[in-house]
Amino acid sequence: MSDPIPMVEYLVLGDDPHLVANECTSCGARFFDRRNACASCGGASFTAVDIPTAGEVRAFTIVSPFMPGTEAYVPAVVDCGGTSVRGQIVNTPADPEHVKLGMKVRLTTYSIGADATGTEAITYGFEPV
Numbered sequence: 327m328s329d330p331i332p333m334v335e336y337l338v339l340g341d342d343p344h345l346v347a348n349e350c351t352s353c354g355a356r357f358f359d360r361r362n363a364c365a366s367c368g369g370a371s372f373t374a375v376d377i378p379t380a381g382e383v384r385a386f387t388i389v390s391p392f393m394p395g396t397e398a399y400v401p402a403v404v405d406c407g408g409t410s411v412r413g414q415i416v417n418t419p420a421d422p423e424h425v426k427l428g429m430k431v432r433l434t435t436y437s438i439g440a441d442a443t444g445t446e447a448i449t450y451g452f453e454p455v
Contacts, residue, residue, distance in 0.1 A: 330446040330447070344379050345450065348361050350372055353367040355367070383403075386403070397420070413452050415454075431452035431455060433450055436450075
């Protein structure tokens with residue numbers, strides 16, 4: 327069995343899981359994944375910055391089950407210290423009684439499956455504080 331692997335390259339696993347963004351050195355705009363140029367100012371220089379793991383839900387929707395065997399889920403936009411992060415709200419029921427705008431959340435990681443050799447793929451989401 328191998329070490330788990332992150333589903334996205336900007337997820338850092340280990341004792342203190344967190345996300346890392348590319349921050350434009352000219353204007354401070356932050357982006358996930360690789361960049362050749364800043365979408366805000368056109369700058370071409372970036373530095374890696376750790377994103378806070380605590381945040382607040384700014385937008386969300388509840389996706390209802392659309393076929394047998396599926397469950398409702400909650401994609402959301404979370405403000406993590408001024409950086410907008412897209413992720414699912416997890417570890418709480420997917421209904422308006424449990425998910426609200428302004429809700430305080432924190433980053434969490436979870437397995438989304440393993441390959442034939444037992445290597446787990448790990449992704450992130452946000453759970454209520």
